[in-house]
Amino acid sequence: MEKLIGEFSLGLFFWQSLLFILLLFLLRKYAWKPILNAVNEREEGIKDALASAENAKLEMQNLQADNQKLIQEARAERELMMKDAREIKTKMIADAKDEAQAAANKTIANAQATIQAEKKAAIADIKSQVATLSVEIAEKVVKQELSNKDKQLELVASMLKDAKLN
Template sequence: MEKLLNEFSLGLFFWQTLLFIGLLLLLRKFAWKPILNAVNDREDGIKAALAAAESAKKEMQNVTADSEKLLKEARAEREAMLKEAREIKDKMIADSKEQAKIEGDKMVKQAQATIESEKKAAVADIKSQVAELSVSIAEKIIKEQLSNKDKQLKLVDDMLTDIKLN
């Protein structure tokens, strides 16, 4: 160190300082600015990449939320369709039951009407047979009673007595 102090030259120191400052200025102009610009560009690129990643993350969250929403809507629509199908099925069953009841009632009424008409026809037939039988019996009785003159007079008297009583 002492040797450095003994051999110290002010001119050399001045030129070395001047060259060092010049070198610093040259480095600043040609090396540091491009290096700093590259570092700043790199920093901006990283910030842009982070922003793009954050945007992509938000986009994925939105897409996930939208897909969940669509899935919920699809489930709700499926449930509504199943409910509607059940209601249609129940309505069709109820309508079929009602139609069957109406048809059954109609068939019962037809059967009752048929039975009633057959009953009336049978009663009319029985009445006509009874009337024919009664006329036949009355005819035989009258023939027998009218064959005898005493019986005829007695019958006329009996009838006159019945008429007076009524």
């Protein structure tokens, strides 16, 4: 340090100071402004990027909320459709049961009517056969017992009195 103080030159100090000031002036005029402008532009770009990121984050949250709302609506609609399908299924089953019951009742009624008709036909047939047999038996019995005419007339008269109309 003593050597520097001992060799100090005022002229050299003046020129060095002048060159340093000139260098600062030139740096200020040609380097600092572009550097500061670049730094400011970079800072603005970063601010814009952060704002865009924040907007994207908010938009993403809104989209997620909308998605959740759509999912809830879809679930509600699905539940409504399932409920409607269950009701339709129940109604179809009830209608099918009613229809089957009506068809069974109609079949039973037809069967009963057929049975009644066949029963009446069978009774009529039996009556006819009984009447035919009765006439044949009576004819044979009458031939043997009623050989004379007075007994025949008396028998016919008593039968006419006893006869009942059906």
